[in-house]
Amino acid sequence: MERDKKEMTEIEEIIEKLVDFRNERDWEQFHDSKNLASAISIEAAELNELFLWKDVKESELVDKEKIKEELADVFAFAFLLAHKNGLDVKQIVLEKIKKNAEKYPVGKSKGTAKKYSEL
Amino acid sequence: MERDKKEMTEIEEIIEKLVDFRNERDWEQFHDSKNLASAISIEAAELNELFLWKDVKESELVDKEKIKEELADVFAFAFLLAHKNGLDVKQIVLEKIKKNAEKYPVGKSKGTAKKYSEL
Amino acid sequence: MERDKKEMTEIEEIIEKLVDFRNERDWEQFHDSKNLASAISIEAAELNELFLWKDVKESELVDKEKIKEELADVFAFAFLLAHKNGLDVKQIVLEKIKKNAEKYPVGKSKGTAKKYSEL
Amino acid sequence: MERDKKEMTEIEEIIEKLVDFRNERDWEQFHDSKNLASAISIEAAELNELFLWKDVKESELVDKEKIKEELADVFAFAFLLAHKNGLDVKQIVLEKIKKNAEKYPVGKSKGTAKKYSEL
Numbered sequence: 001m002e003r004d005k006k007e008m009t010e011i012e013e014i015i016e017k018l019v020d021f022r023n024e025r026d027w028e029q030f031h032d033s034k035n036l037a038s039a040i041s042i043e044a045a046e047l048n049e050l051f052l053w054k055d056v057k058e059s060e061l062v063d064k065e066k067i068k069e070e071l072a073d074v075f076a077f078a079f080l081l082a083h084k085n086g087l088d089v090k091q092i093v094l095e096k097i098k099k100n101a102e103k104y105p106v107g108k109s110k111g112t113a114k115k116y117s118e119l
Numbered sequence: 120m121e122r123d124k125k126e127m128t129e130i131e132e133i134i135e136k137l138v139d140f141r142n143e144r145d146w147e148q149f150h151d152s153k154n155l156a157s158a159i160s161i162e163a164a165e166l167n168e169l170f171l172w173k174d175v176k177e178s179e180l181v182d183k184e185k186i187k188e189e190l191a192d193v194f195a196f197a198f199l200l201a202h203k204n205g206l207d208v209k210q211i212v213l214e215k216i217k218k219n220a221e222k223y224p225v226g227k228s229k230g231t232a233k234k235y236s237e238l
Numbered sequence: 239m240e241r242d243k244k245e246m247t248e249i250e251e252i253i254e255k256l257v258d259f260r261n262e263r264d265w266e267q268f269h270d271s272k273n274l275a276s277a278i279s280i281e282a283a284e285l286n287e288l289f290l291w292k293d294v295k296e297s298e299l300v301d302k303e304k305i306k307e308e309l310a311d312v313f314a315f316a317f318l319l320a321h322k323n324g325l326d327v328k329q330i331v332l333e334k335i336k337k338n339a340e341k342y343p344v345g346k347s348k349g350t351a352k353k354y355s356e357l
Numbered sequence: 358m359e360r361d362k363k364e365m366t367e368i369e370e371i372i373e374k375l376v377d378f379r380n381e382r383d384w385e386q387f388h389d390s391k392n393l394a395s396a397i398s399i400e401a402a403e404l405n406e407l408f409l410w411k412d413v414k415e416s417e418l419v420d421k422e423k424i425k426e427e428l429a430d431v432f433a434f435a436f437l438l439a440h441k442n443g444l445d446v447k448q449i450v451l452e453k454i455k456k457n458a459e460k461y462p463v464g465k466s467k468g469t470a471k472k473y474s475e476l
Contacts, residue, residue, distance in 0.1 A: 025223060025228050035291055037169070039290060041164060045279060056151045075201075075211070087183070090132070093195055094136060097136055113149045113411070164398060248447055262467075273413075313450050327432060328371055331433055331436070344381050
């Protein structure tokens with residue numbers, strides 16, 4: 001990729017690095033959407049394993065280095081899946097926040113973890 | 120949050136919106152690291168469900184709107200977990216790419232999906 | 239447990255062994271429903287990792303020993319969660335088959351992987 | 358299947374029902390090992406969702422009917438994957454218990470949730 005870094009957003013920069021890493025290894029052939037989604041799930045499970053059998057308090061004492069590693073893997077595959085499907089991460093998250101603001105109006109959802117379908 | 124938007128990175132902006140959404144609903148009490156990690160996993164599974172029973176070709180025909188929705192949820196909880204643990208998303212992903220470059224040297228890993236432990 | 243093995247069903251025998259293993263280690267304190275459900279998910283992800291980046295054909299060539307190990311872990315935590323909640327595994331699966339037979343009538347669902355909501 | 362029920366074990370009976378249900382709908386074509394493993398994961402996530410944002414105490418108050426439904430789905434796909442790979446569920450779980458007894462000797466593991474690699 002030859003684009004001027006100055007014009008790139010932070011997320012575009014991250015994705016560029018991930019794509020370069022992938023292309024150098026000729027891994028695009030494996031990175032279809034189905035496998036990328038599965039990879040996100042697998043990395044998310046490794047993240048969950050850090051907290052398994054721990055209560056909430058103990059969970060906050062988990063080694064940040066390990067959280068960093070596993071969360072980075074989740075992000076890496078999530079960014080690659082966004083890229084694969086031409087999705088703008090900032091845009092889709094902001095849109096989702098708007099949608100959720102309708103499903104979870106402050107008046108009804110304040111202080112409760114209930115699902116919108118039970119509010 | 121009062122920070123000047125001009126000084127914020129794209130990811131800081133996204134996280135600010137997520138945190139504002141959460142705080143308006145007084146949901147911080149539920150968003151401990153263990154539950155956030157679990158939420159990432161649950162949303163990742165909803166993403167995987169879009170591709171279930173489909174082959175790779177059919178998977179690329181899945182409605183992008185649905186991928187957008189589920190992937191946005193994965194990102195939302197992943198950003199919140201990064202925030203909760205004071206992790207800089209760009210930094211942790213770039214560090215992970217460096218680490219993986221050592222685990223997967225181009226010469227050994229080119230064109231193969233084998234795990235580093237089997238290379 | 240002192241019950242006569244001859245009166246026990248196969249699944250009761252498995253669960254007895256799992257519970258004995260757990261009790262000898264004084265692990266019941268960790269085995270609440272939430273953590274057991276998380277453990278199932280984590281083991282299921284290790285199972286999925288065996289198939290990651292592989293197509294359907296290659297997936298059937300995965301080492302059966304590894305499938306055995308990971309699937310056994312899924313079953314172990316699933317049996318423990320059933321036990322914890324006083325659920326009879328045979329009964330709940332047979333009930334679910336009946337329910338699914340209504341959601342997926344043969345005439346509509348034959349040969350298609352569509353979800354019942356799309357039939 | 359024509360086998361005499363009296364000779365079948367409980368698990369063989371469950372699997373027979375699952376296979377009959379599947380065959381009536383001509384779904385064997387979708388039930389390769391990779392997709393079955395993914396299905397286990399997806400159902401396990403639906404199970405986890407029941408406990409999300411809840412503490413351990415609240416988790417034990419979750420509607421048993423819902424746990425029943427989601428756990429039944431986990432078991433259904435786990436049994437089908439065992440069947441697909443010619444694995445005897447009782448045997449693989451009992452073997453895993455033996456293996457774990459070596460990894461987690463009572464003396465070292467009693468009362469602690471530490472992973473064997475950290476004992």
